[in-house]
Each structure stands twice: as C-alpha cells, then as structure tokens.
Amino acid sequence: MSSMEIHQEQSSGSAKIGSNRPLNKTLHVVIVGAGLGGLACAIACRRAKQPCDVTVVERVPEMIAIGSGIHIPPNACRVMQHFGLVEQLKSAGGYVVQDFTLRRYKDGNIIVEKPLGERVKREYGADWIAIHRGDxxxxxxxxxxRKGARIMTDTEVVDIEQGVDESEGRQIVVLKDGRRIDADVVIGADGLWSSMREFVLGRPMPPVETGDLAYRGTFTRDQLKSFHDPRIDGLIEKSNVQVWLGPSRHAVFYPLRNKTEFNLVLLVADDLPEGVRTAQGSLEEMGKCFDGWDPTLTRIISCLNSALKWKLLHFKELDKWTKGPVALLGDASHPTLPYQGQGAAMAVEDGAILGVLLTRLQERNLSLSPKARNGQLTSLLQLYERLRKQRTEINVSGAVLTREFYHLHDGDAQQERDSELSKLPAAKWQGPSKWNWGDAAYQKSLLGFDVLADAENRFDEWARKDPSIVLRSTL
Structure with missing residues (x-):
C-alpha cells in the first residue's frame, strides 16, 4: 500500500467510536484535518514514550499528492529534525535552498542575493528546504x-458536543454519517474555511480578502530547456529562490523534485468579484499582467498551461483559539499571506507544540475524574494559545509588511529599498533594516526561535504555578 493510500474506517448507523471507554492514563486526541499542521500534531502526539491515542479525521475521500512548491524554513525544519524526518524529506525531493535572490522587474537585474545554505543552518540551527507540497x-x-495514528478519510465532522452522563468530560465528535467519536481533546486543523473555528467562537468568522490573488503552477525542465536561453539555463541549475519585484505584483520561481520540475507563483492585484474564491482566467490575461517585465521571466510564464486564479485571504486575529478541551491550529486560527513562506511552518509549529504539551501532561498525574481532567485540558490548551498567539500575529503582520516591501512602485521609496538592501551583504546580514526581510533581529526571532524548547519550559512553569491542575488526586 502506498503512503497516500489510507485504510478508510467504516461503520454504520449511530455507532460510537471509542465510546464506553473508561477514563485511563492515555488521552484520546481527535484531529480534524490531515493537512501539514494536523499531521505534525499527530506525529508529535504519537512519538512520546507514552503516546496519546490519535485519530485523524479527513473529509476528502482519498489523500492525493496535489499542490505545488512549498518552503520548510529553519523554524519548521527544526521540528522536522525533532521528528527525525529531514533525510526522508530530502529523499522525497526536498533540497537545501542556497540563496534567495531579489530582482528588478524590468530587466531581471539582481537587487541583492541573500545567502541561505550553510549560513542559515549555522545561524538558525536548521536547513531551509524547498519541496513539493504533496511530497x-x-x-x-x-x-x-508508522507511529500508530489512525487516519479516517471520507469523514466529515458536523458538530462537537460536550459529554454528559456516562460521557461526562468527553468531547463527542459528530460525523455527517451519524457516527460519533469520543475524545478527550479535539484539535481543529481544518484550514482556512474551518468549521471548527465556528464551533470555538460560537459564530461564523469567514476569512477576509487581502486584495491579492495568485496564479500557481509547475512545469518540467524540458519545457524550460526548449527555449535554448542561456539565462534560463543558468537559473534552472541553481538551488535558489528567484523573486522579481515590481509595482503591485511579484513573481517567485524555484526548482522542485531534483530540478526535474519548477514552481512558479505570480502574485497580482485581485480582480475577482467579492466572495469568489477561485476562477479560471485566460493565459493571455495572465501574461498581460507582466507586460514590460524581464523577458526571461515572461518566457518562463509562457510555460504555464493554466491560469486558475486563487484569491488570497486572511484575518488579523481571533478572539480566542480554544473552547474547553478544543483548540484550533494553522489556517483555522491564523491564516496569512504567503509572502514570508511561513503559513505551513506556523501550522507545523502549532501541531508540534500541542503534541509536546499533551504528552507532557499525560506523563504527569493525569486525572481520572472526568470533571478534573476536563479542567486540566482546558487550562493546558489556554497555555498553548498564550504560547502561539503573539508569534503568529507577528507573522501575519510581517507578511503584510513584506507585501508592501515587494510591491513598491518605481520612485523614491523603491530606490531607498534597493539601496538599503544592496548594503546588507557588507554587514554580513547581521544589521538592522527597515524591511523585515533584511532585518537580522527579526529574522533571528522568526527563524531561529526554538519553539519546542520554549514549550517544554513553559509547561514546567505552568505545572509549578498551579500544581493542583497537574498533580491533583486521581480518585
């Protein structure tokens, strides 16, 4: 069975999965959504010496490797190191990005080239990897x-009920087909259009439009070689991220799958009607967005065979991420513009931290009293929210600032930007910058902060401050 073929657990009627199970020393964690953040949470919960019981519920009928390129920056790669998965990622076609190149839109001239590679690993403690999202x-x-998480596909969650009577203190996950799953903890990892978010907030909160949309696609090395263009031939041999900056738009290009495929993302002003999330545009319309740009880029754009538009959405912050022993992670709680390569990375951090906190609690004196356990878990998930909320809000606002930085029109501000960036190599990337992309302190905080070590320390502080929560009697 391939890794993307998953056994689909089936039952009929109103059967309960995990029902009539007395409280024991093992937490049952139900994760709604099998995206990157949800799977990271499942791994983190299962890799401890005393693993949690984990069920991942995914509504798609089959897990198929789809999508395009994605970054695993050092803060997310550090989590992958913790999981022992870095070599597997590289074997699956991931590679260490060597440089991050910013170019002028008109002629492709380099504004500045930031070295990643060994510098990133030395300064931040982990690699910067690029990979296909499906891989x-x-x-x-x-x-x-492999760690023993159950994966249920073709399974949609329609409600969460608080347990009563014999299920007191439990969270009852209600499925569309009538089945019910008893859980100690429920994690909403169901993405931008999360139904779990509505449960936590008690009201709908759809994401808001950002004013940008994206065209995305991949194509083959052979397509690019067919141009017989020395500049394109030079680009495809580099393990670099190439970004063309221009007025109100930019383009991102980098290799995938051992340089047999290449990823292209075009970010432009949103011209879709309000409320329309995706629409098929024309190749001609897409190409015109980059009229007058570097001919090398426009040749690369011509390789795209689809012009599907994806509206970019986000929101500033939620009032809360938790409701009792129910919590949100990733895009369900803090969607962001993709301009720092941090959307999936923050979701992976969320999932790993939840795993650390839940397994640490399980190792302590986890209460066998339903009411007491409910209180322990509620307090623990509030700690998770405190750990994550400020960091993810900084990332969301940082991505908005990066958008401004990328999309400057020609003029004084653009010239100031380019001049400042051109001086950063002389400072060995250790100095301040008006723009977060080049600011050493900002980058260190974003890429070099060890969220797992911090979670371990904060758990210990939490336990010491209120030992009654963690060390209460199990009677």
Missing part, C-alpha cells in the same frame, strides 16, 4: 501512520 504531506502522512 511533504506524503512524508508526514507516512510518519503519522
């Missing part, structure tokens, strides 16, 4: 299954 998900899926 990334595949590696995490394999790891979750």
């Amino acid at each position: 990334y998900q595949n590696v995490l899926l394999d790891a979750a299954q």
Whole structure:
C-alpha cells in the first residue's frame, strides 16, 4: 500500500467510536484535518514514550499528492529534525535552498542575493528546504501512520458536543454519517474555511480578502530547456529562490523534485468579484499582467498551461483559539499571506507544540475524574494559545509588511529599498533594516526561535504555578 493510500474506517448507523471507554492514563486526541499542521500534531502526539491515542479525521475521500512548491524554513525544519524526518524529506525531493535572490522587474537585474545554505543552518540551527507540497504531506502522512495514528478519510465532522452522563468530560465528535467519536481533546486543523473555528467562537468568522490573488503552477525542465536561453539555463541549475519585484505584483520561481520540475507563483492585484474564491482566467490575461517585465521571466510564464486564479485571504486575529478541551491550529486560527513562506511552518509549529504539551501532561498525574481532567485540558490548551498567539500575529503582520516591501512602485521609496538592501551583504546580514526581510533581529526571532524548547519550559512553569491542575488526586 502506498503512503497516500489510507485504510478508510467504516461503520454504520449511530455507532460510537471509542465510546464506553473508561477514563485511563492515555488521552484520546481527535484531529480534524490531515493537512501539514494536523499531521505534525499527530506525529508529535504519537512519538512520546507514552503516546496519546490519535485519530485523524479527513473529509476528502482519498489523500492525493496535489499542490505545488512549498518552503520548510529553519523554524519548521527544526521540528522536522525533532521528528527525525529531514533525510526522508530530502529523499522525497526536498533540497537545501542556497540563496534567495531579489530582482528588478524590468530587466531581471539582481537587487541583492541573500545567502541561505550553510549560513542559515549555522545561524538558525536548521536547513531551509524547498519541496513539493504533496511530497511533504506524503512524508508526514507516512510518519503519522508508522507511529500508530489512525487516519479516517471520507469523514466529515458536523458538530462537537460536550459529554454528559456516562460521557461526562468527553468531547463527542459528530460525523455527517451519524457516527460519533469520543475524545478527550479535539484539535481543529481544518484550514482556512474551518468549521471548527465556528464551533470555538460560537459564530461564523469567514476569512477576509487581502486584495491579492495568485496564479500557481509547475512545469518540467524540458519545457524550460526548449527555449535554448542561456539565462534560463543558468537559473534552472541553481538551488535558489528567484523573486522579481515590481509595482503591485511579484513573481517567485524555484526548482522542485531534483530540478526535474519548477514552481512558479505570480502574485497580482485581485480582480475577482467579492466572495469568489477561485476562477479560471485566460493565459493571455495572465501574461498581460507582466507586460514590460524581464523577458526571461515572461518566457518562463509562457510555460504555464493554466491560469486558475486563487484569491488570497486572511484575518488579523481571533478572539480566542480554544473552547474547553478544543483548540484550533494553522489556517483555522491564523491564516496569512504567503509572502514570508511561513503559513505551513506556523501550522507545523502549532501541531508540534500541542503534541509536546499533551504528552507532557499525560506523563504527569493525569486525572481520572472526568470533571478534573476536563479542567486540566482546558487550562493546558489556554497555555498553548498564550504560547502561539503573539508569534503568529507577528507573522501575519510581517507578511503584510513584506507585501508592501515587494510591491513598491518605481520612485523614491523603491530606490531607498534597493539601496538599503544592496548594503546588507557588507554587514554580513547581521544589521538592522527597515524591511523585515533584511532585518537580522527579526529574522533571528522568526527563524531561529526554538519553539519546542520554549514549550517544554513553559509547561514546567505552568505545572509549578498551579500544581493542583497537574498533580491533583486521581480518585
């Protein structure tokens, strides 16, 4: 069975999965959504010496490797190191990005080239990897299954009920087909259009439009070689991220799958009607967005065979991420513009931290009293929210600032930006910058902060401050 073929657990009627199970020393964690953050949470919960019981519920009928390129920056790669998955990611086609190149839109001239590679590993403690999203998900899926997580596909959650009577203190996950799953903890990892978010907030909160949309696609090395263009030939041999900056738009290009495929993302002003999330555009319309740009880029754009538009959405912050022993992670709680390569990375951090906190609690004196256990878990998930909320809000606002930085029109501000960036190599990337992309302190905080070590320390502080929560009697 391939890693993307998953046994689909079936039952009929109103059967309960995990029902009539007395409280014991093992937490049952139900994760709604098998994306990158949800799978990271499953792995983290299962890799401890005393693993949690984990069920991942995914509504798609089959897990298929789809998508395009994605970054695993050092903060997410550090989590992958913790999981022992870095070599598997590289074997699946992931590679260490060597440089991050910013170019002028008109002629492709380099504004500045930031070295990644060994510098990033030395300064931040982990690699910067690029990979196909489907290959990334595949590696995490394999790891979750190997560790013993149950994966249920074609399974949609329609409600969460608080347990009463014999299920007191439990969370009852209600499925569309009538089945019910008893859980101690429920994690909403169901993405931008999360139904779990509505449960936690008690009201709908759809994401809001950002004013940008994206065209995305991949194509083959052979397509690019067919141009017989020395500049394109030079680009495809580099393990670099290439970004063309221009007025109100930019383009991102980098290799995938051992340089047999290449990823292209075009970010432009949103012209879709309000409320329309995706629409098929024309190749001609897409190409015109980059009229007058570097001819090398426009040749690369001509390789795309689809012009599907994806509206970019986000929101600033939620009032809360938790409701009792129910919590949100990733895009369900903090969607962001993709301009720092941190959307999936923050979701992976969320999942790994939840795993650390839940397994640490399980190692302590986890209460066998339903009411007491409910209180322990409620307090623990509030700690998770405190750990994550400020960091993810900084990332969301940082991505908005990066958008401004990328999309400057020609003029004084653009010239100031380019001049400042051109001086950063002389400072060995250790100095301040008006723009977060070049600011050493900002980058260190974003890429070099060890969220797992911090979670371990904060758990200990939490336990010491209120030992009654963690060390209460199990009677």
